[in-house]
Amino acid sequence: MIPLNKSTFGLGLACFILLATFPIKRVFGQDAVIRYGRGVPPIVRVINNRSLNYLASTQNEDGSWPDEQNGLG
Structure with missing residues (x-):
């Protein structure tokens, strides 16, 4: 036995x-x-599509954004 x-x-x-x-x-x-996008819930796809549509509708024809400040910060 070990003491x-x-x-x-x-x-x-x-x-x-x-x-x-x-x-x-x-x-x-x-x-x-899930990692490769096939498990994205439908509501997330709806939100994403709405966001992209909004951005596309507010962007100017030349790719700039309205009220964009030009020049130094």
């Missing part, structure tokens, strides 16, 4: 508690379907 003193026991207990709090299982990230 244990208080510091060795405390260190072993601390290591056991630390390891017991972290589950040992495989963790997965996001599915590839």
Whole structure:
């Protein structure tokens, strides 16, 4: 039998508690379907289309924006 003193026991207990709090299982990230855009909810597509339509309707014919300041900041 291995003799244990208080510091060795405390260190072993601390290591056991630390390891017991972290589950040992495989963790997965996001599915590839979501990452490449096929999992976008329909409401997000609607919001995106409305935003792009607004920007396209407010932009000038030459590509500039109305009330754009010219010159130094």
